[in-house]
Amino acid sequence: MAIDRDKLRERLDRATAHLDPPYAVVDLSAFDANAGALTGRADGKPLRVASKSVRVRELLTRVLGRPGWQGVMAFTLPEAVWLARSGVSDDVLVAYPTAHRAGLAELAADPALADAVTLMVDDPAQLDLIDEVCPPARRPALRVCLDLDASWRPLRGRVHVGVRRSPVHSATAAGALAAAVAARPGFRLVGLMSYEAQIAGLGDAPPGQAVLGSAIRVAQRGSYRELLARRSDAVAAVREHADLEFVNGGGTGSVAATSADPAVTEVTAGSGLYGPTLFDAYRAWRPTPAAFFACAVVRRPAPGLATVLGGGWIASGQAASSRLPRPWLPDGLKLLGAEGAGEVQTPLAGDAADGLRVGDRVWFRHAKAGEMCEHVNEVHLVDGDAVVATVPTYRGEGHAFL
CATH class of the missing domain: 3.20.20.10 (Alanine racemase)
Incomplete structure (x- = not known):
């Protein structure tokens, strides 16, 4: 199913305007x-x-x-x-x-x-x-x-x-x-x-x-x-x-x-x-992206670059670029090969970088599914353009099983 990323970004931004990144949502x-x-x-x-x-x-x-x-x-x-x-x-x-x-x-x-x-x-x-x-x-x-x-x-x-x-x-x-x-x-x-x-x-x-x-x-x-x-x-x-x-x-x-x-x-x-990014590589069926995490732009180190705080939510498995989170909203952002996604900061380049201001949100998709929840105590459940519930993750309930 084709996704209008601009409309999705507007909806998620509107639903979570009262929240301070980083945070995770499920649509x-x-x-x-x-x-x-x-x-x-x-x-x-x-x-x-x-x-x-x-x-x-x-x-x-x-x-x-x-x-x-x-x-x-x-x-x-x-x-x-x-x-x-x-x-x-x-x-x-x-x-x-x-x-x-x-x-x-x-x-x-x-x-x-x-x-x-x-x-x-x-x-x-x-x-x-x-x-x-x-x-x-x-x-x-x-x-x-x-x-x-x-x-x-x-x-x-x-x-x-x-x-x-x-x-x-x-x-x-x-x-x-x-x-x-x-x-x-x-x-x-x-x-x-x-x-x-x-x-x-x-x-x-x-x-x-x-x-x-x-x-x-x-x-x-x-x-x-x-x-x-x-x-x-x-x-x-x-x-x-x-x-x-x-x-x-x-x-x-x-x-x-x-x-x-x-x-x-x-x-x-x-x-x-x-619907994590690893399933973007399947032909038979690709789920609709439903889980995202947001990071805030905190600086502009140079023209064509915007840096968010955090972002290094790396997936398990063979160490490779496929295990990195993907900046997804706004469309037209990419990680830097020399830095990737960092624990404390992630610089982003691409056509959309110059349009970002300090305080804007960048929405990422994790490479895997549940591993995103190891980084947050709660997820915000979004229906339309509103957060309808905030519920704890395993971590938020005090459990780290592995």
Whole structure:
């Protein structure tokens, strides 16, 4: 959808005229539109919201109140416990294995909590740790999900395409781990998860890199075909040992493709709600930008330059320019290659720089989604040209889970 940036800037400036930068906002109309578009792309399969990409309880509750969304994928066990206890969801899947002993002890001590939270495992050593913290005889059966590695390994495994996650790659390995879980008291195997990061998390149309984009699309097609068969085999192998409640897959960048896999029963999405800049490099679907942060112009060091206070909200991942925030409003600004986005100041150049005065706002988009919320205690929810609510982030509620 084409965006009139001038009108968007006027609306955001008007809504937040009473605020002093830096601050973050979420445009509710864009947020809701993205939530609806993701539901449509899921083609009837439920969406599990990735809390890492949101990090605001009010917005997690908002999207879970919409048709087609159910359950949370949390990124740490303490976060999952907090979300379950605070009533955000009674179905919280922890996306990564945990070694958080206090969290495990709390989970094991509360049958209702144990019924709401599902742990991720990919190695019997993780089960050993859980048993060490809370022996099976002194706890309810804990819900567990197996993490199936979704990377592509062509040329007989000599090439690895994707991220380094679970050691469980083959259907045989998944079946063996499922048998090990089923044989141990104190555990209940309820799910299988596989995250195809090389499809869901990698844009297939990087700006100005047509050859690379073509190569990415070829690799993604090959990876998708291979995963369809392997995931189906893995699910069948695991079902020999457990009645699975769910098979989870995907992310914002692969909702439609992952939903088309008959073996998958639910799809995860989160980043698409905010629409960060990394998704500008996708062809299939680009979310409407919904999350922004504003910095104030504090000086004009030279003609053609304007400097804002702060701005260095850098995204995680491989160190590269794609992880830098992007000055987006007004249109026509760019970072300086020699300085980038700095913690205390960010000089900006471009056609729009000369039109900025001391005190003006520059609106940035973060490269990722929820990581923006690690820099602010609250986000201002904008509807039209007004702030309709100000709600705390995880950080604002006193939580730094990672």
